[in-house]
Amino acid sequence: MTNEKVSILMPFRNTEAYLRECLDSILQQDYPFWELIAVDDHSKDSSYVLISEYQKSDPRIKLLKNNGRGIIMALRTAFQASSGSLVTRMDSDDIMVPGKLSVMLGALQKSGRGHVSLGLVRYFSAKGISEGYKMYENWLNRLTREGSNFKERYKECVIPSPCWMVYKDDLLKCGAFDTNRYPEDYDLAFRMYEAGLKCLPSENVLHLWRDYSTRTSRTSPDYANNTFLELKIHYFLRHDLDNMRPLLLWGAGNKGKTVAKLLLENDTKFHWVCDNPKKTGKKIYGQPLRPYKDKMNWSDTPQSIITVANSTAQKQIRSYLDARSLTEMTDYFFFC
CATH class of the missing domain: 3.90.550.10 (Spore Coat Polysaccharide Biosynthesis Protein SpsA; Chain A)
Structure with missing residues (x-):
């Protein structure tokens, strides 16, 4: 040495x-x-x-x-x-x-x-x-x-x-x-x-x-949590967003809402999906929330940002995406 x-x-x-x-x-x-x-x-x-x-x-x-x-x-x-x-x-x-x-x-x-x-x-x-x-x-x-x-x-x-x-x-x-x-x-x-x-x-x-x-x-x-999310969105848009593909946002909790707001502030279009029947069919920030199994969301092999924190739900989402031959850190990104 x-x-x-x-x-x-x-x-x-x-x-x-x-x-x-x-x-x-x-x-x-x-x-x-x-x-x-x-x-x-x-x-x-x-x-x-x-x-x-x-x-x-x-x-x-x-x-x-x-x-x-x-x-x-x-x-x-x-x-x-x-x-x-x-x-x-x-x-x-x-x-x-x-x-x-x-x-x-x-x-x-x-x-x-x-x-x-x-x-x-x-x-x-x-x-x-x-x-x-x-x-x-x-x-x-x-x-x-x-x-x-x-x-x-x-x-x-x-x-x-x-x-x-x-x-x-x-x-x-x-x-x-x-x-x-x-x-x-x-x-x-x-x-x-x-x-x-x-x-x-x-x-x-x-x-x-x-x-x-x-x-x-x-x-x-x-x-605070919002500064972490601002940083993540800044670098995601800079490094990993594929503008030729649709973008899906998973989850409508506090993190999901913050990410949605940041995407809108950055003029980034996205579809919003969740599995909460109390929220699907409604709009938040003018954006409709759809069930994640809605076929129209998958027609163009979108990229996904996942803000769902529950570990069991994360495993289910990963299995769902993997079954469609999608790859983590290319096709989908966990933000929590």
Whole structure:
């Protein structure tokens, strides 16, 4: 393993309670050739003072103030100050597993540029992990074990935001942190896919992801469901919509209605189907809802966006579409 420098980008805001554990986990990494660029996003607690204490004893730590506001500007500030040939991220309330940097770097050096190195993640919380977060952890880790993360890119964010590493020039090809689109980690995942980066499979738990009630992803409107759906529609229309085929939207719940509104805002025509007899035959946003077995919907082999969240219903829909020789991620796309 050559001694390439790894730049660790770490925005922070009011995470004093968790910072020592986070910083100690970085200092204890067996790979020593790193720089930590910690950017204060207008903290009101003693986070900045705490990191400045660590900085005095380790010159690898750089401490900056955010040039603007919010995590995107903080990441942009950190990236502009980075000097490593490789880049990774860290959340200031999380913990690096011992050996994280060396494992991810080793995988990248073996495979070369054009790849993103990943690791498995594990949620932890003083109050226990909810079923929803456990399901996300299991789903994300399954993809990471296979290196097939981008195959399910419209469901949720397929790259663990604090557990990836890339060569700096590959990150620049992706646009790094130049866009102002939230959720920023999900947007970056789409741009990594767009740039043709390949995910390296991993069997190692490398990151401990802390959950608590006031974490940014729980409290900020930048991470609300509608922003995720806006992002999905943006990239679906950009990458996967076939304008020569009809488009079907499955489901008329909250997500289905939001997706319908976004499609209409983007002047994208679609047919709307669901299996709820209370809704079929009616109109929402001026769009009629039809039973999904209506033959007229299948005459031109449409593409489908599926917003139905129920796992049993998803299996039924997948079987129905597969029986018509339709292929996932070409002919149909699960948005949840």
